[in-house]
Amino acid sequence: MMRRRTTLLASCTAAALALGATACGGSPVSAGGDGKALDGQTITVAGVWSGSEQKNFQKVLDAFTEKTGAKTQFVSTGDNVSTVIGSKIEGGKAPEVVMVPQVGVLQQFAKQGWLKPLSKTAGAAVDANYASVWKDYGSVDGTLYGLYFKAAHKSTVWYSPDxxxxxxVKPPATYDAMLKAGHTVSESGLAAxxxxxxxxxxxxxWFENVYLSQAGPEKYDALAAHRIKWTDPTVVEALTTLGKLFEDKQLVAGGRKEALSTDFPGSVEKVFGPKPEAxxxxxxxxxxxxxxxxxxxKIGxxxxxxxxxxxxxxxxxxxxGGDAAVVLKDGKNQKAAMRFLEYLTTPEASAVWAGAGGFLSPNKKLDLASYGDDVTRETAKSLVAAGDSVRFDMSxxxxxxxxxxxxxxEWKILQDFLRDPSDPKGTAARLESAAAKAYKG
Incomplete structure (x- = not known):
């Protein structure tokens, strides 16, 4: 998911790749390798990305190859990263690097002894280039295993200005105003x-944004760590708030039944495709x-x-949210894998995907000019400016x-709740039952 770099940025990034000396912002960078020091070596990188995201990440892999001589190949895991990687390790075909999309999965991998701690070089770059919250989310029991390369700003509502x-109606400033605006949009001929x-x-x-705003950050942290139960009144309140939107036929395009058959790209198509429905x-x-x-x-x-x-x-x-790069102990080429993670800590690596689009970096040293449009620039600025106050995706x-x-x-239970949002207390009880089993395991 993507954006185009400006001509100036493309020239600057190309020069940086060629010279291996500076990022566009002028800061010294290192790819974790000198010249073609990794010639003849190959690493496999696994991650959830497909389609345009995979194509844009391939540009980062190609830049690493150009810089170091190491060959790379990407393997898409689909959503069930934990199961796929576990199977590959058991089968003796572990990739060198995994782009892990969940903190919980990173912690699981670390506790199973699958991960190699990041090098001192990578750790020093994380300390210098990232807010401490990103180091915290990449660490388990005080050891840094994961480097957050790609981040997401998940508190954005996208709309058709037309x-x-x-x-x-104007973009609303409160949740109630958003629902009111949604009814007005619906009355004009489109679902909200x-x-x-x-x-x-x-x-x-959806739930996390409502819960964080309504219950506050302390409760959010407690629920994320399962220090409070999902039957807590704050959870029921958030589900009730969300259920009012889900059950309103004016607000949900095609109603709940159609929503349950709409995937993420399809949901974007319903707003920005050739035949808008919302x-x-x-x-x-x-x-x-x-x-x-x-x-x-055209964004903006x-x-x-x-x-x-x-x-x-x-x-x-x-x-x-974000995707953390980790190195598996069972991967065959540890040296090249760790050099790749060192490369990912640099503004130069982030600039490659930032220029291509569909990407935000938590690396505060990345020049905002790397992004190809003002809207993305503002989103990235907001994410970095949030610093340690940002809350990571709870799920x-x-x-x-x-x-x-x-x-x-949680995925299935909230789908059931979308299907029938009439029982927030019952949904909270089912969430608690599933959470208790998972955290105990």
């Missing part, structure tokens, strides 16, 4: 929201990449966003059995 203009209910992870993101779609900054690359929308002109609004007197939430912090498995745990 749809809102036609309805005569396109909801990607086929992908359970999108529903966890005026808004909630999801992270990566919506822009799909709107631009698949449907030709015919596709824009507003921050996820504050709920019932709370503060506007800032929820993030990504949970054990994979609860927060990161298709057709199970």
């Amino acid at each position: 749809a809102l203009d036609q309805a005569g 929201f396109s909801v990607a209910g086929q992908d359970g992870w999108t529903l966890t993101d 005026g808004m779609v909630y999801e992270g900054d990566f919506v822009a990449g799909v709107a631009k690359d698949q449907f030709g929308r 002109e015919d596709a824009n966003f507003f921050p996820f609004p504050a709920v019932t007197g709370g503060k506007a939430p800032v929820v993030s 990504d912090q949970a054990p994979a059995a609860f927060g990161g498995t298709k057709g199970a745990g």
Whole structure:
């Protein structure tokens, strides 16, 4: 999910790759290798990405090859990263590097003894280039295993300016105002929201933004660590708030049944595709990449966003996610793998994907000029400026059995809640039952 670099940035990045000396911002960088020191070596990198995300990550891999001589190959795991990587390790075909999309999975891998701690070089770069929260999420029991290369700003609501203009509404500042604006959009001929209910992870993101704003960061942290139960009144309150949106036929494009058969790309298509069915779609900054690359929308002109609004007197939430690079102990080429992670800590590596689009970096040393449009630039600025106050995606912090498995745990229970949002207390009880089993395991 993507954006185009400017001519100036392309020239600057190309020069940086050729000279291996500086990032576009002028800071010294190192790819973790000198010249073609890794000639003849190959690493396999596994991750969830497919489609345009995979293509853009391939540009980062190619830049590493150009710089070091190491060959790379990417393997897409699909959503069930834990199961796929476990099978590869058992079969003696472990990749060298995995881009792990959930904190809970990273912790699981570390506790199973699968991960190699990051090198001192990589650790020093994390200390220098990242807010400490990213180091915390990449560490287990005080040891740094994961480098957060790609981040997501998951507190963004994307909209068609034409749809809102036609309805005569402005981007809202509160959750209640957003629902009111949604009804006005609906009355003008389009549904308010396109909801990607086929992908359970999108529903966890909806819940997390409502919960963080309504319950506050302390409760959010406690629930994420399962220090409070999912039957807590704050959970029931957040589910009740979310259920009012889900059950409103005016607000959800095609109703709940159609939402449950709509995947994430399809939800973006319903707003920004050739035959719009809704005026808004909630999801992270990566919506822009799909709107631009698949449907030709110009970001900032015919596709824009507003921050996820504050709920019932709370503060506007800032929820993030991210993909952490880890090195597996069972991978055959440890040296090249660790050099690759050292490369990923540099602004230079981030600039490659930032220029291609559909990407945010938590690396505060990356020049914002690396991003190809003002909207992405502002989103990236907001994420970095949030520093240690940003809250990581709650489901990504949970054990994979609860927060990161298709057709199970939180994903499945929230899909059931979208299907029938009439019983928030019962849904909370089912969430607690599933969470208790997963955390105990």
